[in-house]
Amino acid sequence: MTMRRLGFTLIELLVVLAIVATLLTLVVPRYADRIDVAKETVLRDNLRGVRDVIDKFYGDQGRFPESLEELVEKHYLKTLPVDPVTDSDATWQIVEVPSGHKGRVYDIRSGAPGNGRNGRPYAEW
Numbered sequence: 001m002t003m004r005r006l007g008f009t010l011i012e013l014l015v016v017l018a019i020v021a022t023l024l025t026l027v028v029p030r031y032a033d034r035i036d037v038a039k040e041t042v043l044r045d046n047l048r049g050v051r052d053v054i055d056k057f058y059g060d061q062g063r064f065p066e067s068l069e070e071l072v073e074k075h076y077l078k079t080l081p082v083d084p085v086t087d088s089d090a091t092w093q094i095v096e097v098p099s100g101h102k103g104r105v106y107d108i109r110s111g112a113p114g115n116g117r118n119g120r121p122y123a124e125w
Contacts, residue, residue, distance in 0.1 A: 039084040040116055046081040050108055053077055064103025085112035085122055
Protein backbone atom coordinates (compact mmCIF):
# COMPACT_ATOMS: atom_id res chain seq x y z
CA MET A 1 0.00 0.00 0.00
CA THR A 2 1.50 3.32 -1.09
CA MET A 3 0.95 6.43 0.94
CA ARG A 4 0.22 9.51 -1.02
CA ARG A 5 1.56 12.70 0.48
CA LEU A 6 -0.60 15.81 0.33
CA GLY A 7 0.76 19.34 0.46
CA PHE A 8 3.50 21.35 -1.15
CA THR A 9 7.18 20.72 -1.31
CA LEU A 10 9.70 23.25 -0.06
CA ILE A 11 10.76 24.03 -3.62
CA GLU A 12 7.20 24.84 -4.65
CA LEU A 13 6.77 27.18 -1.70
CA LEU A 14 10.05 28.94 -2.44
CA VAL A 15 9.06 29.46 -6.08
CA VAL A 16 5.73 30.99 -5.06
CA LEU A 17 7.44 33.25 -2.50
CA ALA A 18 9.97 34.39 -5.12
CA ILE A 19 7.15 35.27 -7.54
CA VAL A 20 5.28 37.21 -4.85
CA ALA A 21 8.45 39.08 -3.83
CA THR A 22 9.14 40.00 -7.45
CA LEU A 23 5.62 41.35 -7.92
CA LEU A 24 5.87 43.37 -4.70
CA THR A 25 9.11 45.01 -5.81
CA LEU A 26 7.27 46.21 -8.92
CA VAL A 27 4.06 47.36 -7.22
CA VAL A 28 5.18 49.03 -3.97
CA PRO A 29 7.14 51.94 -5.51
CA ARG A 30 4.26 52.75 -7.83
CA TYR A 31 1.81 52.63 -4.92
CA ALA A 32 3.93 55.01 -2.82
CA ASP A 33 4.21 57.38 -5.78
CA ARG A 34 0.45 57.39 -6.27
CA ILE A 35 -0.04 58.33 -2.60
CA ASP A 36 2.20 61.39 -3.06
CA VAL A 37 0.34 62.37 -6.23
CA ALA A 38 -3.00 62.08 -4.43
CA LYS A 39 -1.81 64.20 -1.48
CA GLU A 40 -0.58 66.94 -3.82
CA THR A 41 -3.85 66.89 -5.74
CA VAL A 42 -5.86 67.24 -2.53
CA LEU A 43 -3.53 70.03 -1.36
CA ARG A 44 -4.07 71.97 -4.59
CA ASP A 45 -7.83 71.48 -4.32
CA ASN A 46 -7.93 72.56 -0.66
CA LEU A 47 -5.86 75.67 -1.39
CA ARG A 48 -8.08 76.55 -4.34
CA GLY A 49 -11.24 76.08 -2.26
CA VAL A 50 -10.08 78.16 0.71
CA ARG A 51 -8.78 80.91 -1.55
CA ASP A 52 -12.17 81.02 -3.27
CA VAL A 53 -13.91 81.24 0.12
CA ILE A 54 -11.60 84.10 1.21
CA ASP A 55 -12.55 85.97 -1.97
CA LYS A 56 -16.26 85.38 -1.32
CA PHE A 57 -15.87 86.53 2.28
CA TYR A 58 -14.21 89.72 1.04
CA GLY A 59 -17.00 90.26 -1.47
CA ASP A 60 -19.70 89.79 1.16
CA GLN A 61 -18.08 91.55 4.13
CA GLY A 62 -15.95 94.20 2.44
CA ARG A 63 -12.94 93.06 4.44
CA PHE A 64 -10.70 90.03 4.73
CA PRO A 65 -11.23 87.54 7.58
CA GLU A 66 -9.35 88.00 10.85
CA SER A 67 -8.57 84.26 11.02
CA LEU A 68 -9.29 81.00 9.25
CA GLU A 69 -11.57 80.06 12.13
CA GLU A 70 -13.76 83.06 11.29
CA LEU A 71 -14.53 81.42 7.95
CA VAL A 72 -15.85 78.40 9.83
CA GLU A 73 -17.72 80.48 12.43
CA LYS A 74 -19.51 82.47 9.72
CA HIS A 75 -20.31 79.27 7.83
CA TYR A 76 -18.20 79.99 4.77
CA LEU A 77 -16.50 76.66 5.47
CA LYS A 78 -18.01 73.67 7.21
CA THR A 79 -14.63 72.83 8.74
CA LEU A 80 -11.12 73.98 8.12
CA PRO A 81 -9.58 71.64 5.53
CA VAL A 82 -6.62 69.48 6.41
CA ASP A 83 -3.27 69.96 4.76
CA PRO A 84 -2.83 66.41 3.41
CA VAL A 85 0.96 66.63 3.40
CA THR A 86 1.16 67.44 7.14
CA ASP A 87 -2.13 65.70 8.07
CA SER A 88 -3.14 68.73 10.13
CA ASP A 89 -5.45 71.72 9.83
CA ALA A 90 -3.18 73.78 12.11
CA THR A 91 -0.17 74.06 9.78
CA TRP A 92 -1.63 76.50 7.25
CA GLN A 93 0.55 79.58 6.80
CA ILE A 94 -1.35 82.86 6.57
CA VAL A 95 -0.35 85.53 4.07
CA GLU A 96 -1.01 88.94 5.62
CA VAL A 97 -3.35 91.44 4.00
CA PRO A 98 -1.68 94.24 2.02
CA SER A 99 -1.68 97.63 3.71
CA GLY A 100 -4.84 99.62 3.17
CA HIS A 101 -7.18 96.65 3.61
CA LYS A 102 -8.99 95.44 6.72
CA GLY A 103 -8.54 91.93 8.12
CA ARG A 104 -5.61 89.58 8.55
CA VAL A 105 -6.01 86.65 6.11
CA TYR A 106 -5.29 87.55 2.50
CA ASP A 107 -4.17 84.10 1.34
CA ILE A 108 -2.99 80.77 2.74
CA ARG A 109 -0.12 78.50 1.92
CA SER A 110 0.84 75.02 2.99
CA GLY A 111 3.03 74.73 6.07
CA ALA A 112 4.52 71.46 4.88
CA PRO A 113 8.29 71.25 4.75
CA GLY A 114 10.06 70.14 1.61
CA ASN A 115 9.27 70.25 -2.07
CA GLY A 116 6.51 68.83 -4.18
CA ARG A 117 7.03 66.49 -7.09
CA ASN A 118 7.36 69.53 -9.37
CA GLY A 119 10.37 70.76 -7.36
CA ARG A 120 8.60 73.81 -5.87
CA PRO A 121 8.47 74.13 -2.07
CA TYR A 122 5.01 73.43 -0.65
CA ALA A 123 5.11 76.85 1.02
CA GLU A 124 5.01 78.51 -2.41
CA TRP A 125 1.88 76.74 -3.67
